[in-house]
Amino acid sequence: MVDRRRFLAAAGAGATAGVAGCLGGNGGGDGGDDGTITLGAVYLLSGVGEQLGASSRAAVEVAVEEINENGGIMGREVETFFRDHGSDPQSQIRSLVQEEGADVMVGLTSSGVTLNSGEVIRQLGVPFTLTDIGTPFITESDTDTYGDYYQGNGTAAAVPNLFRTNANTSINCYAIAKWVDDNYGSARIANMGPDYAYGQQCWDYFKAYSDGLGVDHEYVASAFPELGANDMTPQINQVLDTDPDLLFTSFWGNDVVTFVGQANEQNLFEQVDDVFDTIGSDPSSFEALGDSMPEGLHYSGWYWGSAFDNEENEAFLDSYESTYEGTGVNPYPSFTGGSSYAAPYVYKQAIEAAGGTDPDDIVAEMEGLEFTGPRGTWTLDPDSHQATAPTVIGETSLDADVPYDGVGLVNAETYSLDRSAAEDLLSDSDLPPGV
Amino acid sequence: MSLRNRTRLLTEELRTAVRLLLEGAPVMVLPVVTALLLAMPVVLPGFHVSLLARTLLFAVFAAAFNLLYGYTGLLSFGHAMFVAAAGYSAAKVFNVVGPMLPFGGVTPLVTLLLAIVVGVAVAGIFAVLIGYLAVQLEEIYFALITLSFSMAIYTLANQDIPGQVLAAVGFGDGGFTNGSDGLAFFIGKVNLFGFEFRLVDLTNPVAFYVLTVFVFVFAVYGLWRVVNSPFGMVCKAIRENPERAKAVGVDVTYHRWMTFVISGLFSGLAGAMLVISGGGVDPQKHVYWTASAEPVVMSVIGGPLSFVGPIVGAFTYEYVRWGISRVPLLEEYWQFSFGMLILVVVLFFENGVAGGLEAGYARLRAWLPVAAKRYRADGWRGVLAFVGETVAGWLAAARETIQAYAARVRDGVRGYLVRVRELVGG
Numbered sequence: 001m002v003d004r005r006r007f008l009a010a011a012g013a014g015a016t017a018g019v020a021g022c023l024g025g026n027g028g029g030d031g032g033d034d035g036t037i038t039l040g041a042v043y044l045l046s047g048v049g050e051q052l053g054a055s056s057r058a059a060v061e062v063a064v065e066e067i068n069e070n071g072g073i074m075g076r077e078v079e080t081f082f083r084d085h086g087s088d089p090q091s092q093i094r095s096l097v098q099e100e101g102a103d104v105m106v107g108l109t110s111s112g113v114t115l116n117s118g119e120v121i122r123q124l125g126v127p128f129t130l131t132d133i134g135t136p137f138i139t140e141s142d143t144d145t146y147g148d149y150y151q152g153n154g155t156a157a158a159v160p161n162l163f164r165t166n167a168n169t170s171i172n173c174y175a176i177a178k179w180v181d182d183n184y185g186s187a188r189i190a191n192m193g194p195d196y197a198y199g200q201q202c203w204d205y206f207k208a209y210s211d212g213l214g215v216d217h218e219y220v221a222s223a224f225p226e227l228g229a230n231d232m233t234p235q236i237n238q239v240l241d242t243d244p245d246l247l248f249t250s251f252w253g254n255d256v257v258t259f260v261g262q263a264n265e266q267n268l269f270e271q272v273d274d275v276f277d278t279i280g281s282d283p284s285s286f287e288a289l290g291d292s293m294p295e296g297l298h299y300s301g302w303y304w305g306s307a308f309d310n311e312e313n314e315a316f317l318d319s320y321e322s323t324y325e326g327t328g329v330n331p332y333p334s335f336t337g338g339s340s341y342a343a344p345y346v347y348k349q350a351i352e353a354a355g356g357t358d359p360d361d362i363v364a365e366m367e368g369l370e371f372t373g374p375r376g377t378w379t380l381d382p383d384s385h386q387a388t389a390p391t392v393i394g395e396t397s398l399d400a401d402v403p404y405d406g407v408g409l410v411n412a413e414t415y416s417l418d419r420s421a422a423e424d425l426l427s428d429s430d431l432p433p434g435v
Numbered sequence: 436m437s438l439r440n441r442t443r444l445l446t447e448e449l450r451t452a453v454r455l456l457l458e459g460a461p462v463m464v465l466p467v468v469t470a471l472l473l474a475m476p477v478v479l480p481g482f483h484v485s486l487l488a489r490t491l492l493f494a495v496f497a498a499a500f501n502l503l504y505g506y507t508g509l510l511s512f513g514h515a516m517f518v519a520a521a522g523y524s525a526a527k528v529f530n531v532v533g534p535m536l537p538f539g540g541v542t543p544l545v546t547l548l549l550a551i552v553v554g555v556a557v558a559g560i561f562a563v564l565i566g567y568l569a570v571q572l573e574e575i576y577f578a579l580i581t582l583s584f585s586m587a588i589y590t591l592a593n594q595d596i597p598g599q600v601l602a603a604v605g606f607g608d609g610g611f612t613n614g615s616d617g618l619a620f621f622i623g624k625v626n627l628f629g630f631e632f633r634l635v636d637l638t639n640p641v642a643f644y645v646l647t648v649f650v651f652v653f654a655v656y657g658l659w660r661v662v663n664s665p666f667g668m669v670c671k672a673i674r675e676n677p678e679r680a681k682a683v684g685v686d687v688t689y690h691r692w693m694t695f696v697i698s699g700l701f702s703g704l705a706g707a708m709l710v711i712s713g714g715g716v717d718p719q720k721h722v723y724w725t726a727s728a729e730p731v732v733m734s735v736i737g738g739p740l741s742f743v744g745p746i747v748g749a750f751t752y753e754y755v756r757w758g759i760s761r762v763p764l765l766e767e768y769w770q771f772s773f774g775m776l777i778l779v780v781v782l783f784f785e786n787g788v789a790g791g792l793e794a795g796y797a798r799l800r801a802w803l804p805v806a807a808k809r810y811r812a813d814g815w816r817g818v819l820a821f822v823g824e825t826v827a828g829w830l831a832a833a834r835e836t837i838q839a840y841a842a843r844v845r846d847g848v849r850g851y852l853v854r855v856r857e858l859v860g861g
Contacts, residue, residue: 098637
């Protein structure tokens with residue numbers, strides 16, 4: 001039996017030991033004051049999204065290296081920290097800001113994670129630039145019309161310190177709808193995509209924009225294999241049974257490889273006139289498929305090297321290729337290459353204009369910021385925080401000038417979309433423009 | 436009092452504190468732990484207060500899981516279903532019920548408490564229904580049926596089937612779980628007697644942390660009472676030998692069902708709190724089988740055969756993961772780094788980290804008198820030599836363990852090679 005006095009003494013000793021232990025183990029938390037500018041990045045660097053996250057990281061690293069070689073930001077070197085989403089992406093974001101002292105943030109490879117991180121990002125207050133995210137909701141600020149996502153009654157989920165440098169699903173699906181309308185007119189169209197919000201959203205936006213454009217398609221089938229599925233044959237056959245003219249798809253990453261491989265086995269490409277994909281223009285997938293990837297399909301993405309003809313683009317492609325040639329990273333930038341490469345430069349421009357790293361000042365400079373880079377000149381919309389940067393649609397071809405074995409895109413065209421046009425086109429649906 | 440006497444006294448007090456903690460006398464330990472935990476925000480920066488809160492909630496989740504696993508011998512591989520049930524309910528309370536509540540400045544606080552209560556209740560309903568079906572099976576079949584149920588719930592949430600069903604019968608617009616994006620919610624500011632503060636504030640998470648400490652203490656005390664009651668004794672009897680338990684008159688299936696329900700209620704409590712702290716619930720993070728694996732891994736690392744095992748496991752898991760994230764090279768291959776750690780625990784500790792700590796403590800108790808004897812004989816040099824001998828002994832033991840393991844692997848491979856040769860030769 002332990003008497004009261006002994007217990008209290010023990011309690012006191014325990015408490016002392018505990019407090020002492022904590023004092024000893026707690027040092028960090030204020031990086032960023034040592035003259036460097038800290039850039040935190042969270043991408044999917046493992047699992048199903050690794051290919052996508054890793055190529056975005058590669059482009060960010062090229063930009064940061066160039067910035068540091070040219071005197072950093074206001075003479076201060078840029079230091080980067082990359083983290084995997086892991087099982088708790090919000091905690092990674094917080095750790096980067098609160099422990100590593102990140103001044104600015106880039107990243108995220110999942111729309112769901114982005115939407116659920118909105119409140120965390122808002123409370124942290126540090127500028128955050130999305131480079132890979134499709135969902136239009138996160139750059140929709142009109143809560144009066146579309147309802148507030150964070151009150152559970154709508155789709156407008158804009159966050160005051162959150163920006164996006166890639167063209168989103170809304171712009172992307174508009175581009176494909178417009179291209180189909182211009183080149184094929186009305187057709188029998190089927191859909192395939194990954195079975196989660198992204199796949200569903202792409203198909204919804206494609207149909208809404210097609211309707212808005214006044215083209216009278218017949219939507220004959222829609223099938224959603226699981227994200228990262230091993231076997232898409234049932235869905236491929238389900239779609240082929242309806243005898244479509246065109247197939248709209250929203251696969252990305254390794255799903256592109258799986259889909260094309262199994263569609264080949266079912267002779268899908270001989271039975272349809274054309275296949276479209278939203279963000280399938282990924283050199284890693286094209287290299288993995290080699291010459292089994294059919295030519296003449298129309299693949300889209302937020303960037304493709306040959307779609308832009310300007311000095312900055314040349315320089316980016318050169319420096320990307322020389323950095324990653326002979327490494328495990330494909331030496332041609334992926335569809336997130338342009339947006340990921342732009343983000344550190346946008347921060348450089350905004351921090352230099354703000355004259356420091358005060359988050360509110362950087363955010364104020366970023367609203368309406370005009371940027372010239374590999375994708376030409378575009379601005380960050382002051383209300384939605386969406387870049388007016390274009391999306392790319394091109395034709396798969398083995399003759400494309402790319403530094404790997406496989407198809408690339410040729411005859412690439414770019415599409416942009418402004419808010420009032422988007423609102424007009426989407427007026428019969430309840431989908432937000434997000435631009 | 437001489438210095439030596441004072442040191443001895445302090446060591447003794449420390450030893451008493453550790454013993455109390457290890458022997459798990461919560462009536463004594465809990466007030467101390469509570470006071471310690473409540474003092475933490477004074478010394479810890481905001482991020483670490485949140486990390487500690489998250490760890491405490493996972494400790495509750497793992498301890499609740501272990502009631503079924505370590506105490507009753509049923510491995511559930513679907514415990515995330517309770518986090519989901521409680522989490523989605525809590526999100527619905529915030530988004531649907533919260534805006535209708537008429538409590539002025541304290542509405543967010545009332546909403547939060549209501550979200551926890553509703554979350555636990557819904558998790559309990561799931562536990563009653565699914566538990567009844569699941570406990571009809573045991574061993575691997577039990578693991579599989581719990582996995583099946585949780586993955587069914589994952590699919591329901593991920594494809595928003597409840598929304599479609601509701602729309603089909605005329606309710607709502609087809610949205611209920613919001614598919615793979617999940618539900619996000621916003622917790623407003625509380626205004627209490629003129630003080631305005633956020634319940635879940637990232638830069639100053641003390642309010643939510645204090646709530647978490649009380650939830651943790653309440654849950655751990657509750658679970659401790661359960662396992663140390665006659666009910667808990669019957670659990671252990673079932674774990675050791677279900678047939679014999681049945682022979683002495685225990686209704687094994689019913690008892691397992693009740694254990695499942697208790698485990699589900701406490702898991703729901705942890706789940707509701709976890710979801711509230713994150714501001715959102717989504718199928719991938721909270722319902723997928725990887726979410727169900729977390730309490731399993733925590734219990735196994737910590738030591739499922741002791742009450743504090745899962746709690747120690749939750750701390751080990753969360754803080755090792757945090758440590759890895761701070762070292763870029765380890766973070767690059769964090770799953771590998773983490774796997775290595777688990778391998779070490781499995782190879783060298785008999786009952787997880789908690790077992791390792793207990794064994795280490797026992798060894799220390801045997802070691803100290805010997806060290807004292809050497810000090811009396813040879814002074815500090817003697818102690819130093821003894822430390823050297825001890826470390827050498829550890830290294831030898833570690834080498835032996837690894838050699839024994841390697842020998843088993845080698846013999847195994849050799850055996851297969853012999854068999855292959857026989858097959859090919861014959």
